[in-house]
Amino acid sequence: MKVLLLAAGRGTRISRYLAGNPKCTVDIGGQKLIQYTIELFHKKGITDIAMVLGYRAEVIQETLKDYEGIRYFYNPFFDVTNSIASAWFAKDFLSQYDDTLIMNADVYLEETLLDRILECHKSPVMFADGTRKEEADYKYKYENGLLVKYGKELTGSDITGEYIGIGRFSKDFMPEFMEKLDGMIRTQQHSVWWENILYEMVGKRPVYVEEMDGLFWAEVDYVEDYERILRFRGYKADFSLNVEKI
Template structure:
């Protein structure tokens, strides 16, 4: 398996707390979050890693000193959503191996990677059924299949919060790639990379959900998310 990490964004909802650094470079127990992620992937035998950078990328390269990785720079990080990042990474998105795509500001326990590596279905989006009232991007699924998605879902409609990680087996990589190339060709620059997968649900395709409830994770969107990470690390060290 190879891993594509999205780390180009500014993170406007938390940026005033970050002293000009990308979200993926917040300190977690004395090291940048992105370095923690790389160490975790390496521990699990994953070394084919590509990262899309943009905002203040120098901090990311400093954080990853000593690691081998491919890097693509997205100069449009302020004017387009993550569809532009997968466009710049298109040469990495090939069906030679399964791929995990993750947002760079996700902190996760080791068990999350174990789940990813053991997953046989595709495409799969990770979700957490224990997070409903405070959920940001919401999923509704039945029998592990995604039915509805979006921030506008009510608590009653929501069965879990999206974790920020997706899995594509080799059979789904070419359709995914064509999907984001078409989106760019249609000037759909507000599109997120996940939207390419979600839109297949509307056409009747199966998108599977793996529920990781009970395993700690957090995406650094708000300062409260970062505080949760620090408290978890403090408690579990």
């Protein structure tokens, strides 16, 4: 198993609260979010980890300076491209075919949730939370474990859960993934998410969705997301994001 963490974006929706630092470097109570994530993967025996950096890359590398073996790639166009371009800049890592997780680096996962993800052997499979519907950011509709619809604009009965920012892919699927990735970059589709590689397959081949409802996760897009993480870990933050144990 290998893991690609995407951390190139600026995070404009919350950046004013973070003193301009990358979202994955927020303090979650005694350590940074990205440190927690790396240590969690190491605990599961996963050490083949790469990150794509962009905005304030030096802050992330300084945060992880004591963690050996992480491969870094850089998206110099992070301010004018989306995450599909970041994935393309890590193509040397992804082309060394193995079972692969691709994950947004600003996502917090409780350990049991990661265990569920690692136990899932469907491919390609995206992970969703069926307990979050109306408040969901990026919404999925899935039926019988297959993705049917997707998008921020979904409403009502078209929402069965919120995408949590992680996909898992088998070694056998990765050549197809890379072919689609190269094709989309060649046709200048660099303003879309890496997940669009999978979305273009919907209706043509099975794209699975695995439910993670009941287990805790949060993506640091808004201050409310950050506060949810702190509460889960037994901390609170004041308006300057100083963290205190509850």
